[in-house]
Amino acid sequence: MKHLLKLQDLTREEILSILNLADQLKFERVNGIQKDYLKGKKLGMIFQKASTRTRVSFETGIYELGGYGLFLSSADLQIGRGEPVQDTARVLSRYLDGIMIRTFEQKEVEDLAKYGTIPVINGLTDYAHPCQVLADLMTIREYKGSFKGLKMTYIGDGNNMANSLIVGAIKLGMSFAIACPKGYEPDKDIIKWAKENGNITVTESIEEAIKDADVVYTDVWASMGMEKEKQAREKIFKDYQVNSKNLAKAKSDVMVMHCLPAHRGEEITDEVFEAHAKEIFDEAENRLHAQKAVMVKLLK
Ligand code: CP
Ligand code: NVA
Numbered sequence: 001m002k003h004l005l006k007l008q009d010l011t012r013e014e015i016l017s018i019l020n021l022a023d024q025l026k027f028e029r030v031n032g033i034q035k036d037y038l039k040g041k042k043l044g045m046i047f048q049k050a051s052t053r054t055r056v057s058f059e060t061g062i063y064e065l066g067g068y069g070l071f072l073s074s075a076d077l078q079i080g081r082g083e084p085v086q087d088t089a090r091v092l093s094r095y096l097d098g099i100m101i102r103t104f105e106q107k108e109v110e111d112l113a114k115y116g117t118i119p120v121i122n123g124l125t126d127y128a129h130p131c132q133v134l135a136d137l138m139t140i141r142e143y144k145g146s147f148k149g150l151k152m153t154y155i156g157d158g159n160n161m162a163n164s165l166i167v168g169a170i171k172l173g174m175s176f177a178i179a180c181p182k183g184y185e186p187d188k189d190i191i192k193w194a195k196e197n198g199n200i201t202v203t204e205s206i207e208e209a210i211k212d213a214d215v216v217y218t219d220v221w222a223s224m225g226m227e228k229e230k231q232a233r234e235k236i237f238k239d240y241q242v243n244s245k246n247l248a249k250a251k252s253d254v255m256v257m258h259c260l261p262a263h264r265g266e267e268i269t270d271e272v273f274e275a276h277a278k279e280i281f282d283e284a285e286n287r288l289h290a291q292k293a294v295m296v297k298l299l300k
Helices: 012-030 053-064 085-095 106-115 130-144 160-171 188-197 206-210 227-236 270-275 277-299
Strands: 042-047 068-073 098-102 120-122 151-155 175-179 200-203 215-218 255-258
Touching: 012 130, 012 160, 012 277, 042 053, 042 085, 053 068, 053 098, 053 277, 085 106, 098 106, 098 277, 106 120, 120 130, 120 277, 130 160, 130 215, 130 255, 130 277, 151 160, 151 206, 160 175, 160 188, 175 206, 188 200, 200 206, 255 270, 255 277, 270 277
Parallel strands: 042 068, 042 098, 098 120, 151 175, 151 215, 175 200, 215 255
Antiparallel strands: none
16 A cells, blocks of 8 residues: 555455554553654645635644655645645655645546655545545444444435445445435446445435434535535535434444534534544544554554
8 A cells, every 4th residue: 555545445354454554543642652663754745625624623633653744735836826736745845754645636646646655545526535434334333333234224325425435335245225316426427336336325315215224424515626516515415414313213323423514404404423422533533543543553
């Protein structure tokens, strides 16, 4: 494993190995064991979109590993003024030991990896959010013990989160169901791959998708970069909400997950969110541990 660009690039064994290391790093942190796995290593963090969790977990994560993180806002970088990604990649490779990037197009992340000579980590694109899903899988295993035979249900937009969750769930042996409005399905190639490699249901019916679910996941109706569509999407997605009525059809010990930030009253009710806040904030915490594991694997 040279980069983390999307989960499709990782084998099931590589994913499990990251999760195992993440568990170990969490244990060490909880028990006050500090080890400089990445002493003196420098991670550049390019942000073309806003972030709370990704920025803070990467920055504190590299610090806890003995390294140093540089926050690079695209507003201040020449990349924001049109310097080609090919050149940015080659320049940053001369200074840094790794790059984390959050941007719009997946191609930009792939190009950084192609033209640079250091590991690249995808911190979210319009297509994928692999770091989030590694933390999600870690959290599911903490709560459920294993993955095999679990049913994961996603309610809402077939966006970057849905794309990466499908790949992660199928690779680890979970079945996946998504309820979304027609025309808002996840990436076609990912669905095709999932059908060939596991069990996936894509439906407009929330009832069908949520029936007997072990894990229910949701995300915002309008992702970053879709601000102009926000009002139209509020109408299109209004029924695609995780609420107590829908959730009653899932298993009684269902976990509810959200990558955050959440819009209460839209994709999830305040009641359900607060009833499952423990899972949701454990999930947010696990970003730190999962990404520390990714950095150790890639930068050491
Ligand atoms: N879930 C997630 O990536 O959060 P941020 O946008 O705050 O980084
Ligand atoms: N789908 C959301 C996820 C945020 C973490 C977005 O792209 O804005």
